[in-house]
Amino acid sequence: MLPSLSIFWEQLERSFAICKKDIRIYYSKGPVVVFGLIFPLFLFLAFTIGRNVTAKELFPGLLGMAVFFTATSVGPAILPWETRSKTLERLVCSPVSTWAIFFGDIFASFIFGMLISLVPLVVALVIGVEITNLLVLGISMILATFCFASLSVLLSVYPPTDIPATVMMLSSLIKFPLVFISGVFVPVEQLPEWAKIAASLSPLTYFTDLAGYAVNGVSYYSVPVDLAVLAAFTLVFLIGSVKLHERFLPQRFS
């Protein structure tokens, strides 16, 4: 094996060690799991109760909310927590590349997001929602969860604080507007023109569109466009989070 490839795999293994640590410390807590399940459900119900819509119509939005909120729920707070407890110093002075440290955090958010999002999916299947294209749904769920997990780590870049509440508040300021412009509550085709433009700027729009396609067989954008844009967002968030964290990391130790 080439030395650089062997180093890459070695670093990836160390990323998984960080991922396991994150899951044990931050994700496998009762309140976190319950919050991941309940919060998107209640937010969704708040906007749908009283409207005459079927479970099949509700499904893309609910799944979109579940994937988005669970994959971004804890990620932004990990770095401030670890800065405060000085464990970030422990990670940085170990032989693990900066990118591998953040990949570990992203993997943990990804695994948590995927597992929790399976719950509404299973519930939907149990109550009779028919998934016509499971492959598209599977690929889009994996891609979207990874995309939002990367976003969650990106959200903790600035300010380089050791106060988790500060980061959580600022990340909410970004997460909630994204949900409202993403065709979760109202399908994109029913939005006014200005809102359609705004919706196109949110990665959640493309996942909701794909989830809609998986159950209804129709989508606002074409499936390849949805997947390509989602992949592009994932790359931007992934590279952005690693590069920007590298840029601001020294400020956490000063």
Next chain:
Amino acid sequence: MGIAVAVHNLTKHYGDITAVDNISFEVNHGGIFGFLGPNGAGKTTTIRILTGIIKPDEGKATIMGHDIEKEPLQAKQVMGIVPEMSNAYIDLSAWDNLMLIGELYGVPKKLRIERAKRLLEKFSLYDRRDQLVRGFSKGMKQRLILCMALINEPSILFLDEPTSGLDVESAKLMREMITELNDGGITVFLTTHNMEEANKLCDRIAIINHGRIAAIDTPENLRMKSSSLQSIEASFDYMVNMDDLAKISCIKQAEKMGDKIKFYTSDPNEALHCVMNYARLHNLRIITLNTLAPSLEDVFLKLTQTKHEG
């Protein structure tokens, strides 16, 4: 003897403040190197640069031949680090902390289990291995941190104030462990405020002040170089007037220390005679009279220009 740590013209600024100002030094392989300095002198900044936590603005540092900026992974792979404040994961058990660090250093599973067991037994933590670190005392946390620093069997161990805040017994155990590890071939880079500790443990010492190296030598040479800090110590059967003592010609400075008086002089022999004459003239009985070589603390205080108190 090879060079374990080589530092050349290292500089680090924080805004307008120069935390580390163009310092250079070397640490020999297999030695215990003490890095002393008052608070804010630049010790922790230097250790953070050497361990790859922060980058220097200028200069270069190599650890076991690996440039910490150009080959950070290789340099970090051979280090063990014991920071001033415990940074174990308090929501993980002692065992899980060791397994995590072992994985981060790429120690194979079988080997890290063996090493973790051996280290926890050695540091009397094996019975508490499944307990969350949250419930550990400071001494236990510090022992665990040392276990974590040793799981990769490092060639060099960085310890930042390792005995700070520990009780007497834990501090003694820590010092014994440092000596034992060094005897086993590990190079030790140690920062401490404890002069007695530095004097006993280190074979070379650097004193840093305002970001610059004020002196670097063996503890004995540092003490011998400071001839102006030689002193004699005396106690009398009656209280004496310190103003009168200050007038004795061969005494540079007289300082009351409890029931004793310390006389600083460049000529201890002459000072002894002066003090005995003074006692005779004032009908004082000398209870104790000793000549003292300058302590490391005296040298440290002189070099860091800290005023004596009392």
